[in-house]
Amino acid sequence: MNILYDERLDGPLPAVDPTLALERLREALPGVTLLHRDEDRRPFECDGLSAYRVMPMLVALPDTIEQVEALLRTCHELGLPVVTRGAGTGLSGGALPLEQGVLLVMSRFNRILQIDPDARIARVQPGVRNLAISEAAAPHGLYFAPDPSSQIACSIGGNVAENAGGVHCLKYGLTVHNVQALEVITIEGERMTLGSEALDTPGFDLLALFNGSEGMLGVITEVTVKLLPRPQSAKVIMASFDDLENAGRAVGDIIAAGIVPGGLEMMDNLAIRAAEDFIHAGYPVEAEAILLCELDGVEADVADDCRRVREVLAAAGATGITLARDDAERARFWAGRKNAFPAVGRLSPDYYCMDGTIPRRELPRVLKGIARLSDESGLRVANVFHAGDGNLHPLILFDANEAGELELAERVGGSILELCVEVGGTITGEHGVGREKINQMCTQFDADEITLFHALKAAFDPRTLLNPGKNIPTLARCAEYGAMHVHNNQLPHPELPRF
Amino acid sequence: MNILYDERLDGPLPAVDPTLALERLREALPGVTLLHRDEDRRPFECDGLSAYRVMPMLVALPDTIEQVEALLRTCHELGLPVVTRGAGTGLSGGALPLEQGVLLVMSRFNRILQIDPDARIARVQPGVRNLAISEAAAPHGLYFAPDPSSQIACSIGGNVAENAGGVHCLKYGLTVHNVQALEVITIEGERMTLGSEALDTPGFDLLALFNGSEGMLGVITEVTVKLLPRPQSAKVIMASFDDLENAGRAVGDIIAAGIVPGGLEMMDNLAIRAAEDFIHAGYPVEAEAILLCELDGVEADVADDCRRVREVLAAAGATGITLARDDAERARFWAGRKNAFPAVGRLSPDYYCMDGTIPRRELPRVLKGIARLSDESGLRVANVFHAGDGNLHPLILFDANEAGELELAERVGGSILELCVEVGGTITGEHGVGREKINQMCTQFDADEITLFHALKAAFDPRTLLNPGKNIPTLARCAEYGAMHVHNNQLPHPELPRF
Numbered sequence: 001m002n003i004l005y006d007e008r009l010d011g012p013l014p015a016v017d018p019t020l021a022l023e024r025l026r027e028a029l030p031g032v033t034l035l036h037r038d039e040d041r042r043p044f045e046c047d048g049l050s051a052y053r054v055m056p057m058l059v060a061l062p063d064t065i066e067q068v069e070a071l072l073r074t075c076h077e078l079g080l081p082v083v084t085r086g087a088g089t090g091l092s093g094g095a096l097p098l099e100q101g102v103l104l105v106m107s108r109f110n111r112i113l114q115i116d117p118d119a120r121i122a123r124v125q126p127g128v129r130n131l132a133i134s135e136a137a138a139p140h141g142l143y144f145a146p147d148p149s150s151q152i153a154c155s156i157g158g159n160v161a162e163n164a165g166g167v168h169c170l171k172y173g174l175t176v177h178n179v180q181a182l183e184v185i186t187i188e189g190e191r192m193t194l195g196s197e198a199l200d201t202p203g204f205d206l207l208a209l210f211n212g213s214e215g216m217l218g219v220i221t222e223v224t225v226k227l228l229p230r231p232q233s234a235k236v237i238m239a240s241f242d243d244l245e246n247a248g249r250a251v252g253d254i255i256a257a258g259i260v261p262g263g264l265e266m267m268d269n270l271a272i273r274a275a276e277d278f279i280h281a282g283y284p285v286e287a288e289a290i291l292l293c294e295l296d297g298v299e300a301d302v303a304d305d306c307r308r309v310r311e312v313l314a315a316a317g318a319t320g321i322t323l324a325r326d327d328a329e330r331a332r333f334w335a336g337r338k339n340a341f342p343a344v345g346r347l348s349p350d351y352y353c354m355d356g357t358i359p360r361r362e363l364p365r366v367l368k369g370i371a372r373l374s375d376e377s378g379l380r381v382a383n384v385f386h387a388g389d390g391n392l393h394p395l396i397l398f399d400a401n402e403a404g405e406l407e408l409a410e411r412v413g414g415s416i417l418e419l420c421v422e423v424g425g426t427i428t429g430e431h432g433v434g435r436e437k438i439n440q441m442c443t444q445f446d447a448d449e450i451t452l453f454h455a456l457k458a459a460f461d462p463r464t465l466l467n468p469g470k471n472i473p474t475l476a477r478c479a480e481y482g483a484m485h486v487h488n489n490q491l492p493h494p495e496l497p498r499f
Numbered sequence: 500m501n502i503l504y505d506e507r508l509d510g511p512l513p514a515v516d517p518t519l520a521l522e523r524l525r526e527a528l529p530g531v532t533l534l535h536r537d538e539d540r541r542p543f544e545c546d547g548l549s550a551y552r553v554m555p556m557l558v559a560l561p562d563t564i565e566q567v568e569a570l571l572r573t574c575h576e577l578g579l580p581v582v583t584r585g586a587g588t589g590l591s592g593g594a595l596p597l598e599q600g601v602l603l604v605m606s607r608f609n610r611i612l613q614i615d616p617d618a619r620i621a622r623v624q625p626g627v628r629n630l631a632i633s634e635a636a637a638p639h640g641l642y643f644a645p646d647p648s649s650q651i652a653c654s655i656g657g658n659v660a661e662n663a664g665g666v667h668c669l670k671y672g673l674t675v676h677n678v679q680a681l682e683v684i685t686i687e688g689e690r691m692t693l694g695s696e697a698l699d700t701p702g703f704d705l706l707a708l709f710n711g712s713e714g715m716l717g718v719i720t721e722v723t724v725k726l727l728p729r730p731q732s733a734k735v736i737m738a739s740f741d742d743l744e745n746a747g748r749a750v751g752d753i754i755a756a757g758i759v760p761g762g763l764e765m766m767d768n769l770a771i772r773a774a775e776d777f778i779h780a781g782y783p784v785e786a787e788a789i790l791l792c793e794l795d796g797v798e799a800d801v802a803d804d805c806r807r808v809r810e811v812l813a814a815a816g817a818t819g820i821t822l823a824r825d826d827a828e829r830a831r832f833w834a835g836r837k838n839a840f841p842a843v844g845r846l847s848p849d850y851y852c853m854d855g856t857i858p859r860r861e862l863p864r865v866l867k868g869i870a871r872l873s874d875e876s877g878l879r880v881a882n883v884f885h886a887g888d889g890n891l892h893p894l895i896l897f898d899a900n901e902a903g904e905l906e907l908a909e910r911v912g913g914s915i916l917e918l919c920v921e922v923g924g925t926i927t928g929e930h931g932v933g934r935e936k937i938n939q940m941c942t943q944f945d946a947d948e949i950t951l952f953h954a955l956k957a958a959f960d961p962r963t964l965l966n967p968g969k970n971i972p973t974l975a976r977c978a979e980y981g982a983m984h985v986h987n988n989q990l991p992h993p994e995l996p997r998f
Contacts, residue, residue: 118755198856199888208707229757256617258728300799357697428701455958
């Protein structure tokens with residue numbers, strides 16, 4: 001399906017006899033649901049990045065930790081690769097199955113084990129939905145801060161595996177900053193506890209290492225997250241701009257003024273119109289860009305910040321500034337943003353959602369670069385940003401039924417990511433590398449760094465059985481993909497566009 | 500010096516001819532200061548844990564990054580171990596030299612390279628003092644939050660290496676939470692950049708891995724730290740208690756009330772009297788315990804929090820509650836706390852400062868356990884805590900000139916750390932493992948985990964040349980030290996005391 005991705009560059013996978021593997025797993029895992037028929041496996045052939053599809057050899061749905069241990073031990077004995085999956089909402093293909101591997105589905109581990117309001121933690125199983133944690137904590141006035149747009153559906157195990165972000169991560173950090181401890185099982189079937197209730201843990205920081213490791217180091221079986229007190233008050237200001245670059249600059253101005261918004265989001269005209277048409281959020285459809293700025297905290301603090309943000313926005317050339325009247329309007333403003341992806345999806349048969357990060361000061365320059373890539377490729381690009389933390393989500397519109405358009409969209413996407421690296425940013429903000437961005441990892445890192453990543457991986461999984469072909473490219477892939485590594489913020493061939 | 504520590508358990512170090520090593524390093528490093536005479540090396544024989552002293556074979560004081568690269572490359576070729584040191588204020592012996600190794604002193608790398616108030620970051624060399632960063636950022640209304648008591652003297656490279664904490668870490672996190680990027684050099688002399696200005700970095704989280712790695716993975720040559728806006732207002736409340744356990748419970752009550760203090764500290768009677776005698780901070784010398792609770796933020800918020808904290812303290816049985824009248828009194832309250840260690844040092848010829856962390860709810864139980872250990876050993880123990888984050892600093896008083904007292908103090912200290920692990924805590928809060936707590940690592944982790952740590956170390960430094968014998972014990976050491984690993988929060992022999 002993906003034209004740019006050549007899986008032969010990941011090296012050979014073990015030759016496995018599916019019938020034998022099924023037989024051995026059935027012996028080792030009595031009572032465990034093992035799906036092997038086509039119609040049963042079909043629903044698992046992709047995650048949220050549906051442009052990539054692979055039919056897994058076998059799907060396992062264990063119910064107990066002991067079954068997960070036994071499954072991993074057996075796969076280790078058989079040399080059988082394992083891809084772990086939660087809710088399957090990931091956007092970078094991190095849970096894309098393998099034809100020659102087992103897909104380990106953790107969705108049955110969906111219990112909230114403990115809410116401790118005094119210690120302000122929740123101990124949950126990995127299949128618990130992100131939003132369910134905040135719902136369970138709500139009676140204690142607490143919540144779990146990271147809030148990916150998929151929070152109704154995505155599960156916490158996947159959030160950890162991809163180090164997921166969200167609107168509130170500007171102020172409250174990514175998943176890694178909100179996880180206190182993990183229980184994991186290694187490929188050899190050993191249980192380990194990473195982190196603790198204490199602020200620090202001796203030895204190397206394995207807890208941080210697991211966050212964002214995309215199922216390559218072990219399988220997460222329990223997550224202890226930090227809970228935060230729900231802010232007394234939250235307000236949202238919407239500002240409109242008739243110039244995209246002014247909006248970009250206003251973002252930096254707000255931060256430079258010493259304000260830390262709960263969220264600071266930006267949408268361009270195409271995204272505004274799509275969202276307004278879909279959600280009727282009350283967005284100004286003529287604006288070139290809008291900013292949504294949420295301020296939260298105690299009442300007096302929020303009022304003071306609102307006043308200062310209005311001043312900064314006015315000075316930055318905002319053509320309209322609206323404070324959401326009440327919680328209903330505030331929710332409507334956010335609904336437009338949170339549904340921007342499906343809204344844009346209504347404009348075009350297909351779209352490709354990118355996820356790069358840049359230093360805030362580079363927003364105007366990168367916006368120009370994206371516009372140029374859009375012009376030269378002829379593909380429309382809608383821009384939706386977590387602007388406060390410089391996390392871009394350009395949505396590239398295309399039609400997969402038109403010959404060459406998917407390939408063109410992927411090339412434009414790749415060029416956008418390389419532009420992010422060129423200005424000192426990174427190829428992922430919150431969606432992870434997965435399968436989607438594995439080529440761009442060769443841009444982000446040099447051969448020494450990639451070699452080090454492989455050595456770290458080998459410390460946990462020397463036979464490379466956990467999610468092979470994701471996250472960390474082989475050196476062969478980087479050699480094939482070309483010497484794209486950036487030195488001193490300069491790509492070898494800095495002229496744009498490169499598709 | 501340390502009776503419990505047998506360095507033969509770290510395995511043999513390479514046999515090195517000091518004269519040959521000096522000759523080779525002189526050739527490779529023209530113009531670099533290399534100290535080899537006894538009187539020149541003597542000042543470097545210990546760090547802040549002065550009970551442990553080793554004369555380094557050779558001390559190198561490079562001036563440029565290129566010299567550090569050349570030094571590491573040469574040591575790698577020669578198989579010569581390297582211990583890196585900053586200001587030498589560390590309290591766990593992390594920078595203790597090796598008789599057969601080079602001590603690499605980074606103190607000449609003391610320049611602040613950039614303060615970027617818009618991006619809210621400071622880029623500094625590793626030898627820059629912790630407090631100097633906040634001083635340089637002050638004109639922009641910004642500061643660097645982690646504030647170890649040694650902040651006047653300690654350097655940021657060492658803060659990263661030990662993942663240092665401080666009074667403000669309860670609210671603002673440890674060093675790891677406040678570092679944005681690092682430049683490092685591997686033992687092979689390769690430069691690497693870890694992290695970026697973006698919130699997330701793809702691949703495994705090497706940045707977090709380096710924080711707290713105690714010079715075992717590479718040498719830090721540049722640190723980019725996050726700067727925070729200085730809070731508009733800060734107040735300190737001092738509460739006295741006639742019962743230590745009530746004070747311990749009040750800590751949990753404040754957190755459970757949804758308040759996040761800037762700092763929340765506790766001192767027991769012995770520490771109170773010592774500090775008052777030394778600093779005249781205005782502490783109530785009859786109290787069994789005091790709490791110092793700092794509240795910071797915008798004016799109205801702080802006022803509101805002060806009111807709520809007073810209520811919680813009164814309900815918890817505080818016998819006195821005093822709000823510092825002004826900044827001068829606030830500074831005096833903190834001066835007593837920040838000088839508690841030297842103050843206690845005046846009570847006894849020697850003291851041994853421990854550093855463990857426990858879940859807050861276990862404070863009363865652990866305080867009882869420490870009192871019992873003190874009674875049974877006959878050694879006085881003064882308690883100074885970062886109570887809000889459960890980080891204990893028991894100070895064990897002894898006289899090294901009395902036969903057996905140092906050994907007894909070390910045994911009591913070891914038992915306190917094991918008690919911390921037993922209640923679900925850890926053997927270090929902010930001072931690191933270093934040489935001091937390497938035996939207790941065998942309590943904290945099992946053989947599989949220790950093996951994994953060694954494999955991670957080998958990914959960076961396969962020949963184990965960087966700071967060998969610190970942080971991660973050999974399996975031989977753990978076998979010798981005994982099967983002390985805790986399972987299910989139960990030590991194999993849970994009866995106390997164990998010294």
